Amino acid sequence: MYLRALSSLQDRGVATVSSEELAAAAGVNSAKLRKDLSHLGSYGTRGVGYEVEYLVYQISRELGLTQDWVVAIIGVGNLGRALAGYGGFASRGFRVAGLLDADDSIVGQEISGMTVRHIDRLEDIIADHGVSIAVIATPAAAAQGMCDRVVAAGVTSVLNFAPVVLSVPDGVDVRKVDLSIELQILAFHEQRKAGGPGDYEPVAGGIPGAVVADAAGDGAPPGAAQYIEAVEA
Amino acid sequence: MYLRALSSLQDRGVATVSSEELAAAAGVNSAKLRKDLSHLGSYGTRGVGYEVEYLVYQISRELGLTQDWVVAIIGVGNLGRALAGYGGFASRGFRVAGLLDADDSIVGQEISGMTVRHIDRLEDIIADHGVSIAVIATPAAAAQGMCDRVVAAGVTSVLNFAPVVLSVPDGVDVRKVDLSIELQILAFHEQRKAGGPGDYEPVAGGIPGAVVADAAGDGAPPGAAQYIEAVEA
DNA sequence: GCGACTTTGTGCGCGTATTCACAAAGGCTT
DNA sequence: AAGCCTTTGTGAATACGCGCACAAAGTCGC
Numbered sequence: 001m002y003l004r005a006l007s008s009l010q011d012r013g014v015a016t017v018s019s020e021e022l023a024a025a026a027g028v029n030s031a032k033l034r035k036d037l038s039h040l041g042s043y044g045t046r047g048v049g050y051e052v053e054y055l056v057y058q059i060s061r062e063l064g065l066t067q068d069w070v071v072a073i074i075g076v077g078n079l080g081r082a083l084a085g086y087g088g089f090a091s092r093g094f095r096v097a098g099l100l101d102a103d104d105s106i107v108g109q110e111i112s113g114m115t116v117r118h119i120d121r122l123e124d125i126i127a128d129h130g131v132s133i134a135v136i137a138t139p140a141a142a143a144q145g146m147c148d149r150v151v152a153a154g155v156t157s158v159l160n161f162a163p164v165v166l167s168v169p170d171g172v173d174v175r176k177v178d179l180s181i182e183l184q185i186l187a188f189h190e191q192r193k194a195g196g197p198g199d200y201e202p203v204a205g206g207i208p209g210a211v212v213a214d215a216a217g218d219g220a221p222p223g224a225a226q227y228i229e230a231v232e233a
Numbered sequence: 234m235y236l237r238a239l240s241s242l243q244d245r246g247v248a249t250v251s252s253e254e255l256a257a258a259a260g261v262n263s264a265k266l267r268k269d270l271s272h273l274g275s276y277g278t279r280g281v282g283y284e285v286e287y288l289v290y291q292i293s294r295e296l297g298l299t300q301d302w303v304v305a306i307i308g309v310g311n312l313g314r315a316l317a318g319y320g321g322f323a324s325r326g327f328r329v330a331g332l333l334d335a336d337d338s339i340v341g342q343e344i345s346g347m348t349v350r351h352i353d354r355l356e357d358i359i360a361d362h363g364v365s366i367a368v369i370a371t372p373a374a375a376a377q378g379m380c381d382r383v384v385a386a387g388v389t390s391v392l393n394f395a396p397v398v399l400s401v402p403d404g405v406d407v408r409k410v411d412l413s414i415e416l417q418i419l420a421f422h423e424q425r426k427a428g429g430p431g432d433y434e435p436v437a438g439g440i441p442g443a444v445v446a447d448a449a450g451d452g453a454p455p456g457a458a459q460y461i462e463a464v465e466a
Numbered sequence: 467g468c469g470a471c472t473t474t475g476t477g478c479g480c481g482t483a484t485t486c487a488c489a490a491a492g493g494c495t496t
Numbered sequence: 497a498a499g500c501c502t503t504t505g506t507g508a509a510t511a512c513g514c515g516c517a518c519a520a521a522g523t524c525g526c
Contacts, residue, residue: 064424088413191297
């Protein structure tokens with residue numbers, strides 16, 4: 001996030017920036033920013049701030065963005081297509097080495113300048129291009145199987161968009177992006193603003209510590225009556 | 234996440250589940266799971282576990298998923314298209330009321346059964362359909378402007394995919410999903426496995442607490458070649 | 467060259483999240 | 497009906513992240 005804010009400053013021709021300004025741009029507290037940056041070393045100048053260009057370089061280096069990373073995208077549905085065309089990857093040193101799918105009607109198509117290849121060739125492509133990061137954008141049912149294959153082929157970092165918890169051996173990193181969970185979190189807060197669950201049983205004070213037993217409070221029935229019984233029993 | 238794991242159990246016809254099993258499925262510690270669930274009330278049976286169907290209902294209700302939420306998607310590029318076609322929304326009570334874009338060559342197109350409408354009609358659509366959640370999938374430059382408009386029109390929850398920090402008034406919730414940051418995080422860990430920044434200056438022990446001063450840290454020379462000197466010096 | 471001013475780097479305290487570990491609770495078997 | 501066995505719910509301990517506040521460090525003006 002700091003890198004993003006710094007790039008933006010760089011575009012505007014700003015040469016130096018104080019922790020206060022950069023923190024505001026990144027949406028964090030300035031003390032936190034200074035502490036974070038201090039973990040990289042002491043790159044600021046007291047009384048002045050940080051030199052933008054130098055800081056960009058140091059952060060990029062620490063994040064490993066000064067080298068190229070080879071990525072394979074598994075699953076070329078709507079999401080896979082969006083990822084293939086996402087400009088944010090190339091600009092940060094991520095090179096997409098392959099788009100792979102199991103569907104023969106998709107294999108061979110040209111997407112964002114790349115040809116979709118059959119999933120059978122997964123292992124070849126990983127080995128040939130030195131893929132170290134796999135992006136899984138398959139349906140949930142296929143995700144674990146694909147994950148196992150990429151890991152077996154030597155990939156040690158996985159970005160998972162499928163709504164499942166992937167299990168991997170030690171030494172393999174997995175990150176998960178779950179679009180519908182993000183919406184659910186928003187819906188939860190939205191509901192809170194409107195006055196608690198179903199507008200009749202507000203959560204006390206916040207989620208943590210709030211022990212709101214559904215005291216006789218029958219929760220609205222979807223499958224219906226049985227739940228009311230369950231609560232009242 | 235618990236809801237997702239429970240749905241999966243439900244599909245397999247499992248009637249009851251212990252905290253241990255559910256925690257494993259969701260990828261968390263079982264004590265944490267029990268504490269989380271206890272905040273909703275006491276819905277487990279000692280010696281037995283939790284009834285899957287009942288728990289699904291209680292969590293859904295607490296999250297506000299027993300009611301419908303109306304969503305507008307702003308920006309119909311690759312990502313907007315993927316979101317429009319994402320099945321995970323409808324199945325959790327999220328209804329897409331509109332796809333909006335500023336590009337006349339996109340307006341009028343049919344995507345996933347919905348017609349893309351011009352951004353001029355944003356305020357109408359929000360008011361007419363009672364949109365409470367806006368999804369921003371525009372380019373970075375347009376995001377803050379669109380955010381201001383949806384907030385002015387009464388939306389109080391925003392899911393932002395654009396790589397900028399949105400500023401909003403108090404009372405409005407913003408969540409951010411940043412695809413390239415996820416990849417950068419993976420790249421960082423990948424680099425760590427391979428032996429630190431550039432393979433010559435490993436971070437000590439971990440990020441927090443690691444004060445890897447750029448020993449002999451001479452100040453701040455701009456220009457790529459000089460950075461290498463700075464590090465090697 | 468010196469003093470005032472600005473801004474970094476960080477010690478400290480606070481609140482929260484996470485985990486352990488166990489007593490209480492309930493079902494199941496005999 | 498009584499006791500055993502399983503599993504929950506939670507107090508206590510620990511770990512962690514965040515922000516405040518300030519001393520140290522460096523710049524800029526005079």
